[in-house]
Amino acid sequence: MILEIKIPSPGESITEVELATWNVKDGDQVKKDQEVAEIESDKATLPLLAEQGGKITILIKEGEMAKPGDIACKIDTEAKGAVSEEAVEEPKKEQKEEPETKKVEKPAEKEEVKESKPEKKQTASEPAQEKSPETNDVKVTPVAQAMMEEAGVSVEDIINGLKRISSREVKMVLNEKKAPLPTGNVEYEGRKEERQRMSQLRKKLSKRLVAVKNETAMLTTFNEVDMHRIISLRQTYNEQFIEKYGIKLGFMSFFTKAVAKTLKHFPMVNARIEEDQIVLPDFADVAIAVSTPKGLMVPVVRDADKKSIPQIEQEIADLAKKAREAKLSIEEMTGGTFTITNGGVFGSLLSTPIINPPQSAILGMHNIVERPVAENGQVVIRPMMYVALSYDHRIIDGKDSVSFLVKLKQYIENPEGLFMEI
Structure with missing residues (x-):
């Protein structure tokens, strides 16, 4: 029996996808539920699974665009055994x-x-x-x-x-005879250029970033946070945390919880604009920016204000792993009300993060650096972090943005407040 494997639909609003990668070759023997290819849309990457085992015939090449429902390949279920x-x-x-x-x-x-x-x-x-x-x-x-x-x-x-043959083709052939070059590389006069196809995810991300700059009144305000209390907590309880939950206790869970609690004090920072209305959610769905080989993905921690720090830490670890393995679903990346991005893991000291629409604000975390600071009239060395809040000035006033960072600073520098209803 010949079985047709069709392109799945990543979501209602997506009408075109890219067949990013084939994990098998034309004519290979595949097993039932084997991941034979990756389908990439402007929002997520989905696996293409073999519904039955058999010999596969590939119909859509890598890099080609297709519509949900198009036949990507066929499987001859009567062809048994590995293809030699x-x-x-x-x-x-x-x-x-x-x-x-x-x-x-x-x-x-x-x-x-x-x-x-x-x-x-x-x-x-x-x-x-x-x-x-x-x-x-x-x-x-x-x-x-x-x-x-x-x-x-x-x-x-x-x-x-x-x-017609130009000098470029001649040089390419001559260079290939000397030493074969990888696909997408062009070498001329001893210098090389590598060309990579831009993924659908990165194309969409590029358009969104430009749109945010053009369609919002984006402004950024800054503050600095003394991290020594949080660092002390991590050092004290990290081993016990690993024994109980199987993961390390990171900084992101503290910031996620602090942001969720701070949003309750400043609901406008959690709001968004829809046409001529301002929508103010009574919940805090905090999106966490994760860097992956295919681009930036932003999975969402739902109801972060109602979850404990261990719950948030586990959920962030699970979502980050899915993101790096390109296994995030559309539902896991939509509906966030506020975003956190951490450039500090790459060594960034200061930056102005770009808002993740339709949200109205984003928090940027940065590198922790020991600096001399004044404390009780004395100069002491403290691990300090700059934090930045980029916001849409159309609905968030300067007073709210500055006050938001001040309240966030209080939670981080006095972390016991994160465990209390204050």
Whole structure:
């Protein structure tokens, strides 16, 4: 039985996706529920699973765009056993032999075009012997081979159809003969450039970032936080925390809890604009920015104001792992009311984070640096962190933004307040 595997729908608003990666090759034997490919949309990456085991036939190439419901591949469930390398290579040999037989039949046509050149007057067998090594070295994709067979043309016909060769092509060929370059790399005059296809996620992120700068009245205010109380707590209870929960006690859970409690005091910072209305949620769904190889993802910790620090820490760890493995669902990345981003893990001392729409504010955490500060009339060395709040000035006044950071500072510098209803 031939089973069709269709492109899944990442969400209602998504009409086009990119087939990012095939984890198997055309003709491979796959198992039931095996992840055969990754589908990438502008919001998330989804796995494409084999519904049954069998031999796979790939229909959509890597990098091609498709719509939800399009057939990505077919699986022949009656084909049993692993496909051997010999079985995969034999058809390729047959495909390469076919152009050779055609080359023997067409030398007369080639000579008619170039009959003005005496050196080209050769027997019918000689041109095939000269050109077969060249055509045999040409790699043809399965889709291209199918198109050529349907049109009745050979590799030689395609090569002869390339009418113009520039210096760039000549240099590329000469450089490839010296040392083959990875796909997407271009080398010229001893210098190299690498070209990478921009993912759908990064394309969408780029558009959103530009839109935020153009469509909001974004402003950033700063403060600094003394981290020595939080650091002391972590050092005291980290081993017990690991024994009980299996993960380390980090800074992000403290900041998430502090933000959720602070938002209760300043609900406008938690608000958003919808047309001509201001929407003020009575809950705090805090989004945490996570850097992944495919771009920035922002999973959401729901009802962070109602959860304990251990619960938040575990949830952040689970979401971050899913994000790096490209296994986040659309639901896990939508609906946040406020965002936290931590550039400090990369060494950032100070920055102005960009709002994550439709939210109206974002908190930026930064690197912890020991600095001399005045405390009770004395100069002491403390681990200090700059914090930044970027906000939409259309609905958040300067008073609220500054007061928000002051209250947040109080919670972090006196963490016992995080465990009490104050």
